[in-house]
Amino acid sequence: MEHCAANCLLRSSRRGGAVSISVVIPAFNEEVSIGRCLxxxxxxxxxxxxxxxxxxxxxxxxxxxxxxxxxxxxKIRLLDESRQGIVPARNRGLTxxxxxxxxxxxxxxxxxxxxxxxxxxxxxxxxxxxxAAVGPFTQYDMPLQGVHRALMRIATTSRKGESDEIKQSPGxxxxxxxxxxxxxxxxxxxxxxxxxxxxxxxISIALRAVGRKIAVIEGxxxxxxxxxxxxxxxxxxxFTRGVPRTWELHGDRSRxxxxxxxxxxxxxxxxxxxxxxxxxxxMARKHSIRRLFADRxxxxxx
Numbered sequence: 001m002e003h004c005a006a007n008c009l010l011r012s013s014r015r016g017g018a019v020s021i022s023v024v025i026p027a028f029n030e031e032v033s034i035g036r037c038l039x040x041x042x043x044x045x046x047x048x049x050x051x052x053x054x055x056x057x058x059x060x061x062x063x064x065x066x067x068x069x070x071x072x073x074x075k076i077r078l079l080d081e082s083r084q085g086i087v088p089a090r091n092r093g094l095t096x097x098x099x100x101x102x103x104x105x106x107x108x109x110x111x112x113x114x115x116x117x118x119x120x121x122x123x124x125x126x127x128x129x130x131x132a133a134v135g136p137f138t139q140y141d142m143p144l145q146g147v148h149r150a151l152m153r154i155a156t157t158s159r160k161g162e163s164d165e166i167k168q169s170p171g172x173x174x175x176x177x178x179x180x181x182x183x184x185x186x187x188x189x190x191x192x193x194x195x196x197x198x199x200x201x202x203i204s205i206a207l208r209a210v211g212r213k214i215a216v217i218e219g220x221x222x223x224x225x226x227x228x229x230x231x232x233x234x235x236x237x238x239f240t241r242g243v244p245r246t247w248e249l250h251g252d253r254s255r256x257x258x259x260x261x262x263x264x265x266x267x268x269x270x271x272x273x274x275x276x277x278x279x280x281x282x283m284a285r286k287h288s289i290r291r292l293f294a295d296r297x298x299x300x301x302x
Contacts, residue, residue, distance in 0.1 A: 018124030019100040020049040021116055021178075024093030026086055027053055030107035031060040033225070038069045038076065040111050047116035049099045051076045053107075056089040062107075087193045087202075090174070094184050103178040108225040110140065118219030119178050126166070131183035131212030132203075134169050135176050135220025141282035142226035167216035171204030176222045179203075186210055196238070197246040205250050229270065229277045240266050 023041060027034055034053070041051055053066045055078060063078065070076045081092040094102055101123050105111065115135070122133060172179070177200070187206035191199075207214060228239065240263045247256035279287040 019120055020098075021047065021101050021103055021119055022097035022099035022181075023048055023051045023103045023105065023116075024090065024097055025051070025053045025105055025107055025109075026056055026081075026089035026093060027058060027062050027066075027107040028056040028084075028086075028089070029058045029060045030062045031058075031065060033108040034062055035065045035069070037105070037107055037109055038066070038073075041116075042069070042073055044111065044113070044116040045073065045075060047120055048075065050097070052079060052093045052097055053077070054079045054081050054089040054093040056081050056086075057084055085193070085195060086174070087191075087197075087199050090199060091188070091191075091193065094179075095188070097181065100181055101178050102181055102184060104174060105177075105222065106175045106224060108227070109137075109175050110223040112221040112223065114219050115221060118217050118221075121219070122215060122217045123178070123180065126215065128180075129211070129213050130166070130215045131207055131210070132172055132177060132179040133215040133217045133220065134172050134178075135217050135222060137173075137176050137222045137224050139226035140223040141280075142229065143276050143280040143287070167218075169214045169216050172200050172207070172214055174200045175224045176220065177203075178217075178220070183207070183210075183212055187212075192246075192249050194245075194249065196242050197249060198242045201243065201246045202249070205246070205252075209250075226277070229273065233270070236270050237267065 025034070025037065030037075038051065038053075041048060051073075053076065055063045055066070066076065066078045070078060077096075079092055079096060081089045083089075090104065094104065101119060103116075103119060118135070119133065122130075187203070187210055190206035190209055191202050204214065228236070231239070243259045243263050244256040247253070247259055275292070276287070279289055279291050281288055281291060
């Protein structure tokens, strides 16, 4: 019944574009950011068939804020997922989505103007070998954005030798990705829901297994929070351990061992930027030593 209702809504609200787009947002205690996230999506609602927010046992006002947006925007759906974790919440949304292309973002993602139109334009013309896509992002609450942009350029490669060059990414990232619905249905059984994995790496490995490429769409730009860098060292170490664990689940022990190099690079970067990130005030855009001693919520990493 739920999927039927979603399809009926999609048919009644679909615009004249070549593909329809669902946006899936897993949310756990996101009352601070979910409203702004939805506001920016609603500004592009003519290019979006539906927005699916999956409430993952939030104990704050997340569901109330989404419900308030639903009252004025018919294309917003609110689902509940009782199994705790980003993967169960994500899967609930992806499986429920009714569109040709499913975009997946985080609750703290702020889509930029033209984001949905860029997704539509790419998937309307790209060949089926491109099963998914990502877009550039910056971090609105972190310092040293020049370093971040340089790392983003390194993380993407270009496909050479063709008149219409399409940049490719070695993987997807959950804060700003899109995947064809039929491709998600093809790889869902290849993904895992164990805790402590990198869910976007998991999808990336599955995409590679079925021979699908991941495009970089320049117009698919967003801003995200770098709040993971503000978690404790213990939780960040636990989080980075998810890289080799994900490779192990896919049976590739060689890549799992090799990935420890990247794990320790990430941990070293965490330590190098520990002071700059904790002293930075994103509102004033300057540093203050007093922020080192401020109380911070140590959010669990699902």
